[in-house]
Amino acid sequence: MKTRKLSRKRRRATIVTAAAASVVAGAALLPNWSAGAASVADDPTVDASTKATFQRLADAVFTDRTDALVDNGKSKQTPKASRFSGDVRLSSTQSRDENAALSQLRGRKSRLASLGEKYSSANTSVSLDRTRVKGRHATVAVTETTTLTYKKVQGGEPKTTGFQAHHELTFKADHKGDWQLTNVRDTDDGVAVNQVASPQVAKPATAADDAPPEATRSAITLPAPAKAKNFSATGYDYKAMAAYAAKYWNKYNPDYPDFNGQGAGGDCTNFVSQSLKAGGWKHVPGYTNDFHKWFGNADIQSDSFVGVNEFSWFALSSKRVTSLANVYQLDVGDVLQMDFNKDGEKDHSMIVTSRSSQGVPYVSYHSTNTYNRSVASIIASYPNAAYYAYRT
Numbered sequence: 001m002k003t004r005k006l007s008r009k010r011r012r013a014t015i016v017t018a019a020a021a022s023v024v025a026g027a028a029l030l031p032n033w034s035a036g037a038a039s040v041a042d043d044p045t046v047d048a049s050t051k052a053t054f055q056r057l058a059d060a061v062f063t064d065r066t067d068a069l070v071d072n073g074k075s076k077q078t079p080k081a082s083r084f085s086g087d088v089r090l091s092s093t094q095s096r097d098e099n100a101a102l103s104q105l106r107g108r109k110s111r112l113a114s115l116g117e118k119y120s121s122a123n124t125s126v127s128l129d130r131t132r133v134k135g136r137h138a139t140v141a142v143t144e145t146t147t148l149t150y151k152k153v154q155g156g157e158p159k160t161t162g163f164q165a166h167h168e169l170t171f172k173a174d175h176k177g178d179w180q181l182t183n184v185r186d187t188d189d190g191v192a193v194n195q196v197a198s199p200q201v202a203k204p205a206t207a208a209d210d211a212p213p214e215a216t217r218s219a220i221t222l223p224a225p226a227k228a229k230n231f232s233a234t235g236y237d238y239k240a241m242a243a244y245a246a247k248y249w250n251k252y253n254p255d256y257p258d259f260n261g262q263g264a265g266g267d268c269t270n271f272v273s274q275s276l277k278a279g280g281w282k283h284v285p286g287y288t289n290d291f292h293k294w295f296g297n298a299d300i301q302s303d304s305f306v307g308v309n310e311f312s313w314f315a316l317s318s319k320r321v322t323s324l325a326n327v328y329q330l331d332v333g334d335v336l337q338m339d340f341n342k343d344g345e346k347d348h349s350m351i352v353t354s355r356s357s358q359g360v361p362y363v364s365y366h367s368t369n370t371y372n373r374s375v376a377s378i379i380a381s382y383p384n385a386a387y388y389a390y391r392t
Contacts, residue, residue: 043136051140053087057088057181060080063124064079069108070109089180089181117377118151120149139168146164147162148160158372160372163250163371193370212309217386218323219325224325227329229391236276236281237279241278242275242333243278245271248274250371267367268308271365272350274296276351284318292314292318309346334361338385338386348367350363353372363375
């Protein structure tokens with residue numbers, strides 16, 4: 001049989017068809033490098049439901065921290081934050097950080113118990129202030145409001161103590177688009193009873209002219225030598241000081257500026273000065289940087305009205321205060337200051353708003369906004385700080 005000759009056109013079509021088949025066959029033999037790779041979702045969106053879950057997880061984190069301080073057995077339960085799974089949850093690193101925080105707070109609870117203080121119950125709620133999303137990162141600002149009820153251990157304790165604190169939470173979306181909490185940061189300049197991060201320290205203060213007076217460090221040991229306060233000796237209204245602090249501890253008087261969140265120190269000394277002024281401290285007008293002067297209103301404030309160290313210099317040099325040998329000698333209307341890292345620069349100011357029949361002073365302050373926190377709790381949280389107590 002003779003071989004059939006193909007036309008030129010048909011030969012070309014056959015070659016093209018064969019080449020195409022070869023390409024297909026070759027493609028089938030090539031390894032599929034992407035077959036085992038995880039697919040990456042597009043940048044996830046944050047809708048109202050996701051924001052609500054952010055808020056619930058934040059609430060769980062800070063409720064866990066508060067419960068670690070309470071003497072009701074809740075601290076032994078599985079942490080609420082660890083129960084979150086799925087599209088919003090703790091990252092593995094943050095989970096370890098939270099476990100470490102809870103362990104630290106349980107240690108604080110033990111130190112408090114040794115000082116004769118316990119909490120019988122607590123309530124923490126968190127509100128979401130704002131959410132900012134950029135790509136696969138979300139920054140969430142929240143406000144925590146916590147109230148703790150004092151357990152009647154020694155007798156004479158106030159009913160409750162409370163605070164408001166501001167935090168920033170960072171979430172990162174994984175390759176599936178699930179949000180994981182990767183960091184928790186306190187944005188206040190002060191201290192909260194369930195806070196575990198080290199507080200900010202103040203920048204060194206400089207005096208305008210002559211050398212300022214040195215404050216005497218106060219002991220934090222018990223029992224303290226007796227040092228009863230004469231409430232009628234000065235003409236000041238100490239009840240009015242405490243009442244002012246009780247009114248404005250968690251809200252800010254619009255007649256004064258708000259320095260909260262504006263660097264180390266925040267609004268604490270401004271708040272103390274306002275309370276003292278409400279009880280009868282008079283302005284001493286002059287240059288703002290002269291620590292011998294003291295004045296403050298909505299428009300202008302002396303450094304001594306708002307600055308931690310400058311306040312101490314004015315109060316001592318004017319003899320409006322005297323140093324106390326022990327912090328447990330403090331009484332209503334007196335002032336307590338702290339130097340967190342003992343570098344000689346005071347970092348935080350508080351005013352005494354209550355004193356128990358057992359001799360425990362309770363302080364209120366801004367940055368973090370706090371009412372009737374015991375001096376024992378402050379010491380249990382910062383046992384290595386330096387303390388300066390002033391009789392007003």
